[in-house]
Amino acid sequence: MSEVLLDPVAISRGLRRVAGEIAEHGGVRDLALVGIRRGGEPIALRLAALLKELEGEAPPVGAVDITLYRDDAATALPNPKIGPSYIPFSVDGKRILLVDDVISTGRTIRAALDAVLDYGRPKRIELCVLVDRGGRELPLHPDYTVRRVDVAPNANIDVTVTNDELWARVMNDSDAEVSR
16 A cells, blocks of 8 residues: 655645755855665755746756675666766865655765765755655765655555656555556
8 A cells, every 4th residue: 555645736835945955055156966876866856947937047066876896786686777876066165966766775875975975075965755664774964855764664666657747645555566
């Protein structure tokens, strides 16, 4: 059984609010967005468009694939599907906003930090997530969040793009098995 957590209207409203917060905390000067593949990439692109509306210019957007940076890559990924990272700008001295769809344990974010640092030395790295579901194993916390929610440990939060609209759904363990 799945339950809609955020529909496209709620996501749009939440991202607009977050874009306003980002603009208030330094605007787009020296800001660059880096989406964590795959879930964070469409969110980063939407945030960039909203920031352009607010600030008159869009920050550059890149993406990182964290597959090889995972701390469980050797055991959990016998046949990893590695995608390209794409950061078409220098991260040196920039305010980097990492963007992901869901944060839970923090391990994906840790891997993304390592990936970004391989590109250079940013002035600051911040984190934006669509959904914070709790359950941290590492001391990482998002700076910007659209929604915080408590869900059962065996539930998954699935963020999908359907007809160019973002949806976030809570799925119990049996639904997750069906969709994989």
